[in-house]
Amino acid sequence: MKQLSGARYAVRQLAKLSGVSVRTLHYYDQIGLLKPGIRTAAGYRQYGEQEMLRLQQILFYRELDIPLKEIGDILDDPDFDLLKALESHKIALGRRQERLQTLLKTIDKTILTLKNNTMLSHEELYEGMPKEQAEAWREEAIDEWPKEVRRSEDHLRKMKKPDFNKLKGDFKALWSQLGSMTDQEPTSPEVQELIALHYDFTRQFWGTASLEDKQAKAYAGLGELYVQDERFTEVDGKAHPAFGRFMRDAMKHFAEAKLS
Amino acid sequence: MKQLSGARYAVRQLAKLSGVSVRTLHYYDQIGLLKPGIRTAAGYRQYGEQEMLRLQQILFYRELDIPLKEIGDILDDPDFDLLKALESHKIALGRRQERLQTLLKTIDKTILTLKNNTMLSHEELYEGMPKEQAEAWREEAIDEWPKEVRRSEDHLRKMKKPDFNKLKGDFKALWSQLGSMTDQEPTSPEVQELIALHYDFTRQFWGTASLEDKQAKAYAGLGELYVQDERFTEVDGKAHPAFGRFMRDAMKHFAEAKLS
DNA sequence: CATACGCTATGACCTAAGGTAAGAGTCAAG
DNA sequence: CTTGACTCTTACCTTAGGTCATAGCGTATG
Numbered sequence: 286m287k288q289l290s291g292a293r294y295a296v297r298q299l300a301k302l303s304g305v306s307v308r309t310l311h312y313y314d315q316i317g318l319l320k321p322g323i324r325t326a327a328g329y330r331q332y333g334e335q336e337m338l339r340l341q342q343i344l345f346y347r348e349l350d351i352p353l354k355e356i357g358d359i360l361d362d363p364d365f366d367l368l369k370a371l372e373s374h375k376i377a378l379g380r381r382q383e384r385l386q387t388l389l390k391t392i393d394k395t396i397l398t399l400k401n402n403t404m405l406s407h408e409e410l411y412e413g414m415p416k417e418q419a420e421a422w423r424e425e426a427i428d429e430w431p432k433e434v435r436r437s438e439d440h441l442r443k444m445k446k447p448d449f450n451k452l453k454g455d456f457k458a459l460w461s462q463l464g465s466m467t468d469q470e471p472t473s474p475e476v477q478e479l480i481a482l483h484y485d486f487t488r489q490f491w492g493t494a495s496l497e498d499k500q501a502k503a504y505a506g507l508g509e510l511y512v513q514d515e516r517f518t519e520v521d522g523k524a525h526p527a528f529g530r531f532m533r534d535a536m537k538h539f540a541e542a543k544l545s
Numbered sequence: 546m547k548q549l550s551g552a553r554y555a556v557r558q559l560a561k562l563s564g565v566s567v568r569t570l571h572y573y574d575q576i577g578l579l580k581p582g583i584r585t586a587a588g589y590r591q592y593g594e595q596e597m598l599r600l601q602q603i604l605f606y607r608e609l610d611i612p613l614k615e616i617g618d619i620l621d622d623p624d625f626d627l628l629k630a631l632e633s634h635k636i637a638l639g640r641r642q643e644r645l646q647t648l649l650k651t652i653d654k655t656i657l658t659l660k661n662n663t664m665l666s667h668e669e670l671y672e673g674m675p676k677e678q679a680e681a682w683r684e685e686a687i688d689e690w691p692k693e694v695r696r697s698e699d700h701l702r703k704m705k706k707p708d709f710n711k712l713k714g715d716f717k718a719l720w721s722q723l724g725s726m727t728d729q730e731p732t733s734p735e736v737q738e739l740i741a742l743h744y745d746f747t748r749q750f751w752g753t754a755s756l757e758d759k760q761a762k763a764y765a766g767l768g769e770l771y772v773q774d775e776r777f778t779e780v781d782g783k784a785h786p787a788f789g790r791f792m793r794d795a796m797k798h799f800a801e802a803k804l805s
Numbered sequence: 806c807a808t809a810c811g812c813t814a815t816g817a818c819c820t821a822a823g824g825t826a827a828g829a830g831t832c833a834a835g
Numbered sequence: 836c837t838t839g840a841c842t843c844t845t846a847c848c849t850t851a852g853g854t855c856a857t858a859g860c861g862t863a864t865g
Contacts, residue, residue: 297841307842312823327831328843349652353822368656375652382645385638392609392635396628557812571814572852587860588814613851 293323294332303340318357319343349374456486463535467528471535480539501544508536553583554592563600578617579603609634716746723795727788731795740799761804768796 300307313319314330319340321330332340339360346356351374359367459482469476484504488494491503511517511529518529560567573579574590579600581590592600599620606616611634619627722739729736744764771778772789779785 295841306823308823308825311843316822325831329831330842349648349655371652371656375649375656378645378649378652382642382649385642385645388609389635389638389642392631392638396631396635555812556814566852567813568852568854576851585860589860590813607851 292334292337294337296330296332299332299337299340303337303344305340305344313340313343313353316353316357318353350378452486452489456490459483459486463532464525464528467531471531472538476535477539477542480535481543483536484539499544501540504544505537505540508533508540511536552594552597554597556590556592559592559597559600563597563604565600565604573600573603573613576613576617578613610638723792724785724788727791731791732798736795737799737802740795741803743796744799744804759804761800764804765797765800768793768800771796 294302296307296310300310310319310330310332314321319336322333322336323331325331342360343353343356346359347353349371351359351370355370359370459479463476463479463483466476466479485494487504487507488496488500491500493500511532512526515524515526515529518525518532554562556567556570560570570579570590570592574581579596582593582596583591585591602620603613603616606619607613611619611630615630619630720743723736723743726736726739747764747767748760771792772786775784775786775789778789778792
């Protein structure tokens with residue numbers, strides 16, 4: 286049998302050309318699937334066009350997840366019934382696909398029940414505020430502190446439902462308590478005591494409670510947000526800008542006095 | 546930790562109850578995935594309800610094609626983020642499914658081209674005639690010379706495509722050449738020369754070229770067939786009964802003169 | 806009590822398709 | 836002559852167990 290062309294490749298070259306590893310070629314040689322046409326005096330493998338083409342065939346069938354042994358039969362045994370082999374292989378692949386299908390369903394269901402039982406949905410996360418408001422707030426917040434928001438959501442989403450509900454309830458109670466103290470000085474010890482609680486809760490919402498960084502600037506910034514965005518201090522559709530300013534001043538003072 | 550119930554199972558029992566092999570339980574013990582609650586003095590493994598339940602969990606996750614090592618983490622590491630793990634596993638399964646999808650497509654295409662190409666399709670086998678004609682010929686021919694037809698088909702099916710194409714092309718050319726000679730005598734030397742070629746080709750199609758038997762009767766019979774079934778000499782839907790008779794006479798003469 | 810049968814234990818080797826590493830030899834360029 | 840890139844072989848490692856081989860344990864029966 287004559288050579289198709291004079292081109293010769295060393296292992297590395299053939300490997301790169303066909304996208305396999307050198308080890309793979311060694312292995313194919315070892316199992317007799319693809320032997321180099323020539324060995325140099327030093328024992329180096331030299332592949333020619335023939336082998337190149339055969340490798341292409343091998344890789345094609347390998348792509349179809351056909352075991353190497355069978356590929357060998359396909360390529361070497363002239364009596365091999367390729368058609369029958371492919372048909373039955375197709376059936377096997379079909380079964381695998383069906384199995385994957387049910388697997389995906391199962392995993393989906395599992396994820397779903399997992400989320401419903403122990404985790405919070407997006408809506409639950411922002412429960413208490415009307416939806417559009419939550420959306421608007423979230424977008425703004427993401428604009429200004431993308432990292433923090435994501436972190437916070439991640440953290441809260443992972444909380445167990447009862448824990449989250451407790452946190453939310455506590456926070457609400459605190460919020461209304463603060464709302465009833467706007468006649469006092471924002472810097473007064475009474476107010477500052479509650480602000481300290483507010484700070485703790487906020488850090489829990491942010492998921493940064495265990496961080497060393499006190500986040501003085503972020504916390505003061507949140508106070509600014511309470512003023513800039515009135516929706517934040519809305520109650521039953523009625524704006525309370527004064528409460529926003531009260532909170533901002535109290536939080537700024539707290540940040541300067543306790544967090545620096 | 547208290548026992549949930551007093552039930553104890555030996556390896557074989559647990560294996561049967563949960564549908565795994567004894568070796569599997571040994572293995573899970575070995576890698577620390579599922580250890581028996583108790584070892585008897587003789588070293589026998591004794592599993593309790595706890596382990597039974599854990600095994601159920603393991604098998605559930607194993608069904609999802611999750612590696613055993615990861616299952617261990619899921620079950621033992623309280624900080625393990627199961628949800629994230631399942632999500633990413635789902636993505637992996639999705640990719641596998643996509644791959645299977647394209648694989649199935651590829652294998653389908655391969656089977657198709659294989660059917661149309663290397664193995665000769667029925668149409669191709671009798672190409673040169675339209676489909677029903679080939680079918681008709683085949684059925685009649687099988688009725689009359691079952692052995693020969695089967696042999697012919699076997700032979701052609703195994704031929705390499707280029708070889709077959711050449712044969713087919715030659716035959717077509719010969720056929721049209723004969724069609725242009727209907728004004729001559731079927732017994733004329735010019736016609737008989739081409740008929741000799743036609744005979745050779747026919748024997749090749751039949752796969753009987755190397756047969757000792759000259760098949761005089763079969764060949765003359767084929768000529769009769771050309772007449773009996775006009776579709777055989779149809780060109781563009783137009784019947785040419787005269788050409789059929791011409792061929793029959795020429796072939797009969799050839800059979801009598803050269804094959805007896 | 807001995808024995809036979811059934812269950813169990815451990816250890817070792819095997820699978821597919823290479824990955825990774827070690828130690829040694831080879832080739833071409835500077 | 837040395838360096839760096841390449842190559843060789845050998846050998847161990849991976850998953851999730853399967854398949855022996857050899858030996859110990861438990862119990863029902865003669």
